[in-house]
Amino acid sequence: MQATPQPQPEAPAALDTGVHTPAETLPQTIERMMNEHGDGLMKLCFMMLGEHALAEDAVQETFLKAYRAYPKFRHEASEYTWLTRIAVNTCKSLRARAWFRLEDRRVNPEDIPGLHAREQWPDDTVLNAVMALKPKYRDPILLHYYQGLPVKEIARALGIAVSTVSVRMLRARNMLKDALKEWYFDE
Amino acid sequence: MNKSFKQHADERLAHITMSEGLKHRVRQAIQKEQRTPYLSTLRVALAAVLLLGTLTAFALSGGFGLFELMGTVLPHFANVRPEADTLVQRNLAHYRFEHVDVDIREAAYDGRYLRVAYAITDRAATAPLDTPGTSLVDGRMENYPFTAANQDGIWWTTLDWAELNGQHVNPLGMTISVAGPNNGEAITWVQFDVQGLELPSTFTVRLPIRGSDTPHELEFTMDKSGMEHVFPLAPPPDKRVGNYVISIQDITVSPIRTYITLHLIIDPGVDMEEAWDIAGQWVTAATLSDADGKNPQQWADTGFGPVDNTEWVRIDLTDGKFDYEDRIIDPDKPVTMMVFFEFTPPEQYPDAFRLGHSEQDFILIPFTRLPAQ
Numbered sequence: 001m002q003a004t005p006q007p008q009p010e011a012p013a014a015l016d017t018g019v020h021t022p023a024e025t026l027p028q029t030i031e032r033m034m035n036e037h038g039d040g041l042m043k044l045c046f047m048m049l050g051e052h053a054l055a056e057d058a059v060q061e062t063f064l065k066a067y068r069a070y071p072k073f074r075h076e077a078s079e080y081t082w083l084t085r086i087a088v089n090t091c092k093s094l095r096a097r098a099w100f101r102l103e104d105r106r107v108n109p110e111d112i113p114g115l116h117a118r119e120q121w122p123d124d125t126v127l128n129a130v131m132a133l134k135p136k137y138r139d140p141i142l143l144h145y146y147q148g149l150p151v152k153e154i155a156r157a158l159g160i161a162v163s164t165v166s167v168r169m170l171r172a173r174n175m176l177k178d179a180l181k182e183w184y185f186d187e
Numbered sequence: 188m189n190k191s192f193k194q195h196a197d198e199r200l201a202h203i204t205m206s207e208g209l210k211h212r213v214r215q216a217i218q219k220e221q222r223t224p225y226l227s228t229l230r231v232a233l234a235a236v237l238l239l240g241t242l243t244a245f246a247l248s249g250g251f252g253l254f255e256l257m258g259t260v261l262p263h264f265a266n267v268r269p270e271a272d273t274l275v276q277r278n279l280a281h282y283r284f285e286h287v288d289v290d291i292r293e294a295a296y297d298g299r300y301l302r303v304a305y306a307i308t309d310r311a312a313t314a315p316l317d318t319p320g321t322s323l324v325d326g327r328m329e330n331y332p333f334t335a336a337n338q339d340g341i342w343w344t345t346l347d348w349a350e351l352n353g354q355h356v357n358p359l360g361m362t363i364s365v366a367g368p369n370n371g372e373a374i375t376w377v378q379f380d381v382q383g384l385e386l387p388s389t390f391t392v393r394l395p396i397r398g399s400d401t402p403h404e405l406e407f408t409m410d411k412s413g414m415e416h417v418f419p420l421a422p423p424p425d426k427r428v429g430n431y432v433i434s435i436q437d438i439t440v441s442p443i444r445t446y447i448t449l450h451l452i453i454d455p456g457v458d459m460e461e462a463w464d465i466a467g468q469w470v471t472a473a474t475l476s477d478a479d480g481k482n483p484q485q486w487a488d489t490g491f492g493p494v495d496n497t498e499w500v501r502i503d504l505t506d507g508k509f510d511y512e513d514r515i516i517d518p519d520k521p522v523t524m525m526v527f528f529e530f531t532p533p534e535q536y537p538d539a540f541r542l543g544h545s546e547q548d549f550i551l552i553p554f555t556r557l558p559a560q
Contacts, residue, residue, distance in 0.1 A: 060216065063217075126195055
């Protein structure tokens with residue numbers, strides 16, 4: 001991964017369809033969103049949580065929340081960005097629940113064995129390096145380089161300041177640069 | 188290698204997809220919500236009824252006491268009997284973190300719930316977080332960006348557990364976080380299920396106020412004062428109605444709520460769909476009133492589901508697809524559905540309660556007081 005200045009990536013065009021058609025019923029809208037965004041969200045949640053079953057729970061909850069909230073969705077962001085925000089918050093909540101399930105709650109959730117179990121995880125140097133980052137560094141990286149969200153949207157999704165996102169991304173990229181000396185990416 | 192991280196991750200995680208089974212789970216969850224639109228309807232209806240209500244709402248803590256905080260969810264949630272004040276203990280703890288102060292303003296224990304109102308205040312703030320009383324959680328897809336609390340790692344919107352004298356308890360029911368009237372202040376109501384917990388007259392409460400990065404638990408002491416106003420009523424004999432029996436399992440009167448748990452014991456031969464419908468009618472339409480139907484109480488919470496002789500089974504469909512459904516295990520035995528209700532308390536206790544949803548489907552509960560627990 002090159003440590004050069006990064007242009008703002010674009011959201012994958014195929015994922016962003018914007019406003020639903022007026023003819024759609026709400027369940028049809030959710031069905032369409034599942035078909036268009038489901039796989040991407042599943043991968044995102046899997047990378048955020050590191051566990052297939054947890055990722056499935058997160059995606060299910062994401063679409064259920066979307067169903068409940070869609071009537072209030074004002075399309076100020078794209079459906080894709082909106083769903084991503086919901087998914088990120090759901091994953092954060094699931095992480096917290098996993099931490100709270102522990103007997104010893106003084107354990108840092110980032111150190112919980114099993115929370116990032118590598119079931120179905122490919123033996124891949126790049127992904128392993130990203131997954132080795134602590135969540136506070138990994139999340140901005142995933143949202144930027146995988147989901148294609150600009151820094152401002154990442155800050156909104158994670159509930160942290162834009163400057164904090166920038167600092168964490170810079171640190172994360174430096175960590176990845178060290179971990180992936182033998183590799184490089186355009187982005 | 189010269190490709191984007193997204194391309195790389197998509198290739199290596201090609202097997203991680205939203206399966207048809209998962210989509211089906213979502214559809215099923217949505218269908219379940221569509222089948223039960225009663226809650227939002229009921230809440231709106233009950234909120235309207237409140238305008239005519241006569242119960243007392245207390246003015247506590249400058250308008251943001253525990254009960255008034257509950258009233259920000261639905262106004263009638265603030266309705267409690269005057270003696271509820273004896274259950275409330277105030278100014279229980281204060282903690283100072285780097286950016287915010289945490290104050291446990293009020294807590295009330297009534298043997299069924301421990302309800303807590305706590306404030307998180309950004310010391311550097313120069314204005315309220317929002318219009319006082321505005322929810323910082325509901326209607327938002329993300330939490331309000333309460334930066335100071337986040338910087339200190341404070342769990343300001345809810346708490347996932349508590350310990351009472353070292354015994355673990357879980358949150359149950361509703362919760363809310365609203366902007367307080369003071370600069371930088373968020374006030375949160377959370378309640379924990381303490382039913383069945385054995386506690387001495389004075390007990391400690393531990394709350395996980397600061398989360399994952401630097402765990403910190405906040406502790407304070409409470410007592411059971413005011414519990415003489417909380418007491419059970421003697422359950423009436425079971426009553427048969429058509430193809431099922433109404434069996435009151437528990438009715439507990441508290442100055443904060445009237446709690447009722449009933450079983451609907453449904454005859455063998457009734458299928459699962461109808462069993463759900465029977466219970467669903469109670470959940471959506473049952474009212475608690477005086478024996479003559481006057482002075483209906485206001486709904487505060489409910490829950491229902493099967494408690495025996497049923498299982499949640501997977502059904503394999505074609506093409507590898509699958510579904511889940513409730514199934515009766517032994518069709519020669521009855522199915523019991525449990526329904527749990529919470530109502531705001533009456534202004535005056537009646538000689539008997541009437542709980543039901545039609546001319547036939549009801550049960551009378553004489554106000555026969557048992558000793559306080």
